[in-house]
Amino acid sequence: MKAFFSPALRVASHSLRLHLRDRFFGLFLLFSLLLIYSSLLVGVMAVYQERRALVDFGLALMELMGLAFCVYASATAVSSEVETKTIYLVFSRPVPRHSYLLGKMLAVFGAAAVLLAATALMHSSLLLLRGHAPDGPYFAALAYSWLKLTIISSLVFAVSMFSTSSLSSMVIGFILWMLGHFAPETVLMAAQAAGEGSLLELLARLIPNFQLFNFKDALDVRGAAAPPLAALPYAAAWWAGSYGFAWALLRRKEF
Template sequence: MKAFFSPALRVASHSLRLHLRDRFFGLFLLFALLLIYSSLLVGVMAVYQERRALMDFGLALMELMGLAFCVYASATAVSSEVETKTIYLVFSRPVPRHSYLLGKMLAVFGAAAVLLAATAVMHSSLLLLRGHAPDGLYFAALGYSWLKLTLISSLVFAVSMFSTSALSSMVIGFILWMLGHFAPETVFMAAQAGGEGSPLEFLARLIPNFQLFNFKDALDVPGAAAPPALALAYAAAWWAGSYGFAWALLRRKEF
């Protein structure tokens, strides 16, 4: 186990530092902070529901900025090192490919957590400024958002192993994100188009159900989001599946 996780943690630590120093990370963070600050205008317009408007708008903006960063970082994590030949230097050392891939994925997960935490500090400050203290549900929503971001990151990692370019990986990632928010509807439409048990329905069921992580909806509709244990288990299953698929493709590549 040590031989597996030790190289992975070293790769994760190094890659996380690179992500945090990347100018794109800074741009995503700055843009997110500016948008969150602008959410004050939404709160002013929602006179009688200011707290809810500020929370919903801010959480949505944090999630979208996190999505943009995670899709970009996951799509370029391996391909950029292939283009710069850095990956040859990495594999010339005792770093197994499975540990390398795990480290890269953990680095993006960690960067997503840092991005959410930084924007949450700004958003919480604005809420306090307007007299609305964040509660436990607010931080639970942040946790669910992080699970969504890590899930889409793992999927983009898997896609990037067979995609022809980083751009196509990002496009597929955004498409999966949109379809995942309408997963039940997508399965229903696929079943109607191709019939019950058709290959089209099977493919539709391979799309992750991001509605399970919409904790903001659970504030109005109890049971809209999955319980924490189920949400974590669902995300972990997709992490494992995406990692296994990506590793199976990475091990076949010649570097």
């Protein structure tokens, strides 16, 4: 167990530091700050719905920034080390490939958490400045957003193992994100469609259902997202699938 986790944690710790020091991380954070504070204008236009407008804008923005960062970080996590040949310095050491992959994935998850926490702090300060307080559903929405981000990160990570370029991995990531939000509609259309129903049904089965985690889209509504006991195992299944897939491709890869 130690032989598996110890190198993984070392890789994770180092990679997390790299992500946090990456200039893109800083840019995303700065951009988030600017956009969050510019949402004051939206709040003013919304008049007596200022709190709702600020909360909705902030949550959507934080998730979007998180998406952009996670897709970029996952697509380049391993590929950048292959391109710079830094991966030689790792694999010439007693680091099992499965530990290396786990460490890389955990680092992206951790960086996503840090980014969300930092932007949530900024956003909460804005809400408090305007006399509104973030509440339980607000933080629950953030937690569910994080789960969504970890799923898309793990999928992009897996795609990057066979993709020809980081850019194509990122594009595939954004497409999966959008398709995942249409999952319930795809199921509905499959049920209603005649001939093409089986194709749609197949598509619905193959993509993760991000609406299960879209708590921020119906904050005051019961049943807005899957309960944690269902959401967590679902997310974990996608993490595990992506991790296993990445390992299957990396285990015998030569550099």
